[in-house]
Amino acid sequence: MPLKTGDCETPKLSEMRIVLMGYKGAGKSSAGNIILNREEFDLKRTAQCVKRQREVADRHITVIEAPGWWIDESVDQSSELLKQEILLSVSLCPPGPHVVLLVIRVDIRFKEDERKVFQGFVDLLSERVWSHTIVLFxxxxxxGDTSIEQHIEREGEDLQWLVEKCGNRYHVLNNMNRSDDTQIKDLLKKIEETVMKNKCCHFEMDRNILQMMEEKKQAEEESAMERRKRMSQRREMSRSQMNDFHHLSELRIVLMGSRRAGKSSAGNIILNREEFDLKTTDQCMKRQREVADRHITVIEAPGWWWTPVEQISEILQQEILLSVSLCPPGPHIVLLVICVEHRFTVNDREAFQAYVELLGERVWSHTIVLFTHGDFLGDTSIEQHIEREGEDLQWLVEKCGNRYHVLNNKIISDDTQIKDLLEKIEETVTQNNGCHFEIDKKILEEAEERTAEGQRAKERRKKLHKSRSQIMSEDEMSDTVSLASSDYGSFRSRSGSDKASFSASSCSRDTPYNFNGTELQQPLSEDDISDTVSLGSSDYGSFRSNSGIDNSSVYSSCSKDLPYNFRDGSVHSTSESVEKSGPKGSKNPSMILKLLKRGKQNPPEEIEHNTFL
Structure with missing residues (x-):
């Protein structure tokens, strides 16, 4: 029976063109293999589209696998290469695909972030593509026994939004039951129905967009060729100057970069052995080994997150400074490690500039940009990648004197890429007149002074802790402090409702207060602590607001660090460092929250600030 939609009538399609899109690890390659009923797609990740064709169920089927994106990485964070390849995917099966399959794993939660990422990447192809899409689970x-419809409902509104955006078209593949060809026949039938709903039309990319993309690629290729030419000329000049500096018997290398850029992996490739642990660390790591007739020392500086340098910890800054002094008299080269899979943005450029210049401006003449995960590039040259990424990455490469190198992490056994890197390092040493990098003594002195200040602050904290421990020990606090049934120690609010009473036994052991007549004073002596403290029936020791109406008692809720005492029916600061947060009479519930943070009762909702004199 032919399929009918409006005026369109056609038998089973003899040709079918399919594009697979989705995040990395979603199962696009496996889905392609199931559709074609053969292992046509390599399960390794790539940054380029892969095209495969085969006769299946009396149809000539073409499947294009577009490169995947990171599940939590938006379009703006993704590389230009990835975005261009996704645009290219729909033009690799002219005149255009019949359907785009959005691949999603059912065993991974689909949340709002994933929904936004999917929308961003699909919209690269224009809004019209949604009428040609099917969600492929x-x-x-x-x-198990859960239906796909139940799964969609349980996942919530984000997955439901995506399914509805695709016209409620979806299909599920059982990867463990590939021999069941009925699931593929059913999928092909759904694709044909989608074509019918689109009036027998395939999806066709806007020609203006394709033309702009082609012109941009041509311009990038020309720029890439010019960059390669300049690099080759510079290297030839360096080789002509090399004499005694050629083939250094010792090389000292520092690796710098953000976290997850691949510094540890790069160090292992350089040393040709698993010397660096791939776990992140906040300290410099030093490893040494004989490689290619050279004694090579590699220092891995701790990586940074994507935060401004002024917001990072002093420890990380100190470790970055330390990295260049761990290989005395100094490193021959600093390798700035960048993963080619991630978009290099203005934030990345600013971070690299700030962190590198912790070592001083002169370090730039001793730097090389080291790109990792070069296998992701496929047939794209590193120069094309640099041009496509834009001015921020180009700025960094130029700042390093147009010195760069790319490592393919999938072919570690290829020692030619390391030999080439070592040659580039020697050429850089030659350009620096055979000298290594040596950090300015003034920078080191300033760093040492900051370290000394930090050490002195640490010692002060230790002394303070020791002093307070002597004032009130845990054993001493085991003595019972009882309170009489009078108004002493009561905590009253303007509402007039009494709250929970308190006992000294529930106070933090470090609370530096004692009751002395009408006051709760600081500090307690060892003799005072050992005595049982009781309160009479007068109003002394009460904590009152302006109105004098009782609130809940608070001794059980005292925080161990609060610098206050009770006097004349109010709470007084015992430290000049306590800062008043507003004018007299303003509300200050945060102070009460501090007082009650160890208590069981809720703090009063309103306490006048002028209670704290």
Whole structure:
């Protein structure tokens, strides 16, 4: 029976063109293999589209796998190479794909962030593409007896939004039951129905967008060729100057970069052995080994997150400074490590500039940009990647004197890439007149002074803690402090309702207060603590607001660090460092929250600030 939609009538499609899109690890390659009923797609990640064709179920089927994106990485954070390849995917099966399959794993939660990322990448192809899309769920065996409809409802509004955006078109693949060809026949039928709903039309990319993309690629290729030419000329000049500096018997290298850029992996590739632990660390790591007739020392500086340098900890700054002094008299080269899979933005450029210049401006003449995960580039040259990423990455490469190198992490056994890197390092040493990098003594002195200040502050904290421990020990606090049934120690609010009474036994052991007549004073002596403290029936020791109406008692809720005492029916600061947060009479519930943070009762909702004199 032919399929009918409006005026469109056609038998089963003899040709079918399919594009697979989704995040990394969603199962696009596996889905392609199931559709074509053969292992046509390599399961390794790539930054380029992969095209495969085969006869299946009396149809000539073309499947294009677009490169995947990181599940938590938006379009703006993704590389230009990735975005261009996604645009290219729909033009690799002319005149255009019949359907775009959005691949999602059912065993991974689909949240708002994932929904926004999907929307961003699909919208690269224009709004019209949504009428040609089907959601393809993989790992269907994970569902068990749960239907895909139940799964969609349970996941919530974000997954439901995506399914509805695709016209409520979806299909599920059981990856553990590939021999069941009925699931593929059913998918092909749904694709044909989608074509019918689109009036027998395939999706066709806007020609203006494709033309602009082609012109941009051509301009990038020309710029990339010019960059390669300049690099080759510089290297030839360096080689002509090399004499005694050629083939250094010792090389000292520092690796710098953000976290997850691949510094540890790069160090292992350079040393040709698993010397660096791939776990992140906040300290410099030093490893040494004989490689290619050289004694090589590699220092891995701790990586940074994408935060401004002024917001990072003093410890991290100190470790970055320390990295260049761990290989005396100084490193021959600093390798700035960048993963080619991630978009290099203005924030990345600013971070690199700030962190590198902790070492001083002169360090730039001793730097090389080291790109990792070069396998992601596929047939794209590193120069094309630099041009596509834009001015921020180009600025960094130029700041390093157009010195760069790329490592393919998937072919560690290829020692030619390391030999080439070592040659580039020697050429850089030659350009620096055979000299290594040596950090300015003034920078080190300033760093040492900051370290000394930090050490002195640490010692002060230790002394303070020791002093307070002597004032009130845990054993001493085991003595019972009882309160009489009078108004002493009561905590009253303007509402007039009494709250929980308190006992000294529930106070933090470090609370530096004692009751002395009409006052709660600081500090307690060892003799005072050992005595049982009781309160009479007068109004002394009460904590009152302006109105004098009782609130809940608070001795059980005292925080160990609050510098206050009770006197004349109010609470007084015992430290000049306590800062008044507003004018007299303003509300200050945060002070009460501090007083009651160890208590069981809720703090009064309103306490006048002028209670705290």
């Amino acid at each position: 993989t790992q269907g065996d994970f569902l």
